[in-house]
Amino acid sequence: MDKNFYITTPIYYPSAKPHMGHAYSSIIADFFARFKRIDGYKVHFLTGTDEHGLKIQRAAEDKNIETLKFCDELSQTFRDLSKILNLSNTDFIRTTEDRHKKSVQDLWKRLYANDDIYLSKYSGWYSVSDEAFYNEDEIDNLDGKKIAISSKSSVEWVDEESFFFRLSKWEKPLLEFYKKNPDFIKPESRKNEVISFVKSGLKDLSISRKSFSWGIKVPDNDDHVIYVWLDALTNYLSALNYPNTSNELFKNFWPASIHLIGKDILRFHAVYWPAFLLAAKLKPPKKIYGHGWILSGDEKMSKSKGNILDPIEIIEKYGLDPLRYYLIKEVSFGNDGNISQERLEDCINSDLANNYGNLCQRTISFALKNCNSKVPKEIKLNKEDKLILNEYSSNVDNLRSKIEDQNINYYIDFIVNSLFAANKYFNDQEPWKKKEDPIRLNSIVFTTLEVIRKVSFMLYPIIPESSLKVLKIFDIKESDINFSSIANHDFLKLGIEIKPINILFKKIEKDKNNV
Numbered sequence: 001m002d003k004n005f006y007i008t009t010p011i012y013y014p015s016a017k018p019h020m021g022h023a024y025s026s027i028i029a030d031f032f033a034r035f036k037r038i039d040g041y042k043v044h045f046l047t048g049t050d051e052h053g054l055k056i057q058r059a060a061e062d063k064n065i066e067t068l069k070f071c072d073e074l075s076q077t078f079r080d081l082s083k084i085l086n087l088s089n090t091d092f093i094r095t096t097e098d099r100h101k102k103s104v105q106d107l108w109k110r111l112y113a114n115d116d117i118y119l120s121k122y123s124g125w126y127s128v129s130d131e132a133f134y135n136e137d138e139i140d141n142l143d144g145k146k147i148a149i150s151s152k153s154s155v156e157w158v159d160e161e162s163f164f165f166r167l168s169k170w171e172k173p174l175l176e177f178y179k180k181n182p183d184f185i186k187p188e189s190r191k192n193e194v195i196s197f198v199k200s201g202l203k204d205l206s207i208s209r210k211s212f213s214w215g216i217k218v219p220d221n222d223d224h225v226i227y228v229w230l231d232a233l234t235n236y237l238s239a240l241n242y243p244n245t246s247n248e249l250f251k252n253f254w255p256a257s258i259h260l261i262g263k264d265i266l267r268f269h270a271v272y273w274p275a276f277l278l279a280a281k282l283k284p285p286k287k288i289y290g291h292g293w294i295l296s297g298d299e300k301m302s303k304s305k306g307n308i309l310d311p312i313e314i315i316e317k318y319g320l321d322p323l324r325y326y327l328i329k330e331v332s333f334g335n336d337g338n339i340s341q342e343r344l345e346d347c348i349n350s351d352l353a354n355n356y357g358n359l360c361q362r363t364i365s366f367a368l369k370n371c372n373s374k375v376p377k378e379i380k381l382n383k384e385d386k387l388i389l390n391e392y393s394s395n396v397d398n399l400r401s402k403i404e405d406q407n408i409n410y411y412i413d414f415i416v417n418s419l420f421a422a423n424k425y426f427n428d429q430e431p432w433k434k435k436e437d438p439i440r441l442n443s444i445v446f447t448t449l450e451v452i453r454k455v456s457f458m459l460y461p462i463i464p465e466s467s468l469k470v471l472k473i474f475d476i477k478e479s480d481i482n483f484s485s486i487a488n489h490d491f492l493k494l495g496i497e498i499k500p501i502n503i504l505f506k507k508i509e510k511d512k513n514n515v
């Protein structure tokens, strides 16, 4: 079986201050990267910044800063964010790096050599904010201004010499490709959207601009810079040292396992990108997953709408793991999700403090007092103990396949339910009344500790720092975490010492809080 996993986030436009939408897509990607790692995969996890194009050039001009210097500063804020979010990315790419320029120019040359590029003239609408071209039927009037209907951003008329990619030629091959690879676009609704867009007819795509200079030069023609989306999409290859296709990174990780993106950039990833790759005789990625948006009220959270929730402020107030948990759990993956501080607080109280935190706290304190601070040695598991433990062994393959389908909500619901069940088990078994029957008392404690160990393994991709804090009490290190082992009931070494634990999650006093 293929034990390599290559996952990417989109590379972010650094001119926008990072907001919750950006944090969301990165955290989700980190969840998958960490899960695959504990499931025995070699993982390459890429994120970075998308620094070319007219939008960035104008933003730098407005600030009167040299463009690359402007990008250096802004890119750093995203690199810092990846640390703040505790992302386990293995690379961070910038499109202004030489390794990337080399890669883009090589891809261009391949497309040119295969006669997929020709020189002509572009007349039409362009949105600088979206860095996208629009047809007349995709444009509307708003207060005397022309805007793109889909994004509401303003468009300007462009009339200039341009190189074109023969996208129309790839209409049929793309439809065949979607048919042969039914899992290429997920979720299903997005796939249908893409197929009907392609079926409605593809026009050749303008892939160079002459009227500004902030970009990668077209090979052998210094007057043109390469269209920012052809430039940006190629980052997924540059990070694997393309055009060197015989190096280990490329051999191990291309085609990418999954490009995780927001639904607004689906067309670029599910139509243009596979067309460029097919034209260059390279394999398209295995999957494009278009997740929903984090909304503020009814609208997409974005800088231009001024409705941003700042992830850094939220993390300072509540901590990182509560935010990671909340975003992964509360947004039904694939759909849009409305988030609020009030619901985040409810989630911290009910799931993290009362459910996981409480189970860890009470069981460990009980074991410290009543089992000589050790994982009990003398045990005899009965039917009830085995029932609760077997829930994990009988679900390992099921959970793994749900993650393969990006069904994060199933995975997290399983965790929440098993924590409820474990708290109930501990209450019902009343170990505090079993002091006369040490074997029974030991068996209850052992069972609950094993459940805590298993759930902490499962929680590691969601709340890595907190789960590691819990595992530390059993002397379990990050490198020991192994998803398959949730099936075993003998992971905890009998008789090993248990260390005390501090409060994991503080409950939020709702009435004292000014939300």
Ligand code: MSP
Residues within 6 Å of the ligand: 009, 010, 011, 012, 013, 014, 016, 020, 021, 022, 024, 025, 050, 232, 233, 234, 235, 260, 261, 262, 263, 264, 265, 292, 293, 294, 295, 300, 301, 302
């Ligand atoms: N630079 C391009 C991507 C190029 S990939 C080859 C871009 N950058 S972006 O900064 O505007 O957006 C990056 C990602 O953040 C996209 O997947 C986008 O969908 C996602 N999000 C931006 N706002 C969002 C929300 N409010 N909610 C969820 N995700 C959102 O597009």
